[in-house]
Amino acid sequence: MIDFEPWDRLLRQYVDGDGRVNYFAWKTEQPQAIANWLSSQKNLDFKSNSNNFEQLALWINLYNAFTISTILERYPLESIRPLILGIPNWLAFLWFFQRRAYYIFDKRYSLAEIENQILRENLQEPRIHFAIVCASVGCPLLRAGAYFPEQVTQQLDEDTRRFINNPEKVRYDSDKKTLYCSKIFKWYRQDFLKIKSSIPEYIRSYLEIDLPINASTPISYLYYDWNLNQRIS
Structure with a gap:
């Protein structure tokens, strides 16, 4: 190894x-x-x-x-x-x-x-x-x-929670009753649907706050930023 x-x-x-x-x-x-x-x-x-x-x-x-x-x-x-x-x-x-x-x-x-x-x-x-x-x-x-x-399952769970609870990647507009999320959920939709029956339900299973989303919640995909993820120091 x-x-x-x-x-x-x-x-x-x-x-x-x-x-x-x-x-x-x-x-x-x-x-x-x-x-x-x-x-x-x-x-x-x-x-x-x-x-x-x-x-x-x-x-x-x-x-x-x-x-x-x-x-x-x-x-x-x-x-x-x-x-x-x-x-x-x-x-x-x-x-x-x-x-x-x-x-x-x-x-x-x-x-x-x-x-x-x-x-x-x-x-x-x-x-x-x-x-x-x-x-x-x-x-x-x-x-x-x-x-x-020996830690990878926990690490992946932490990564998923960090991503889904990051408003730059996933957020809910209560006025429009629309779930905005990263295009990763669009590009790899079939992977997530092996776990849950809809993208909103998959997302909800990792949310740290309770949001009124379900399988029928409309989804809009966020702009995907291809700029380099770098720290400017």
């Missing part, structure tokens, strides 16, 4: 309590730290018989580490969505997720493969959508620490 302690120390050092990443300090002080850690682990054998907790912690950590390492290589940048003359370059944006650039366990992976084939299809855990990050403001906030097998 991969040693997550070096990754955990980096996250605790460069991610604040609000999930913002100090890329400037990270790149200035330890630009190769993630790459060195991953390189030291890349030839380990993947144990296909690992339990779900081990696999969840493993692949969430790897997804986030691969993403942050790529951002550090390209930093400084304002957004993870490239622009050409002010127009979104969607091909380059998709290539960020689709390119098989990450080598581990004697195989190359893409971010899309880790997310869709491993975390979504194989492990069937909707809460990963509140844990894996694409490094944008619209994404879940990055956890200031690694995921560990």
Whole structure:
């Protein structure tokens, strides 16, 4: 099993309590730290018989580490969505997720493969959508620490509650009787419907306050901010 302690120390050092990443300090002080850690682990054998907790912690950590390492290589940048003359370059944006650039366990992976084939299809855990990050403001906030097998269920529960109770991601307008929520609930709707019969019911199950929402509550999706989730210091 991969040693997550070096990754955990980096996250605790460069991610604040609000999930913002100090890329400037990270790149200035330890630009190769993630790459060195991953390189030291890349030839380990993947144990296909690992339990779900081990696999969840493993692949969430790897997804986030691969993403942050790529951002550090390209930093400084304002957004993870490239622009050409002010127009979104969607091909380059998709290539960020689709390119098989990450080598581990004697195989190359893409971010899309880790997310869709491993975390979504194989492990069937909707809460990963509140844990894996694409490094944008619209994404879940990055956890200031690694995921560990013995804690991952609790960590995912905490991540889900933090996301759903963040008014920037989910809020209810009592005047319009409308639930406003992140487009993550639109893009991955089918994942959440495996747990609850509607998106409002899924959201309600994690709310810390009681709101008058149910399966028939109208939904409107919030603007998704692709700007880089960074701490300016």
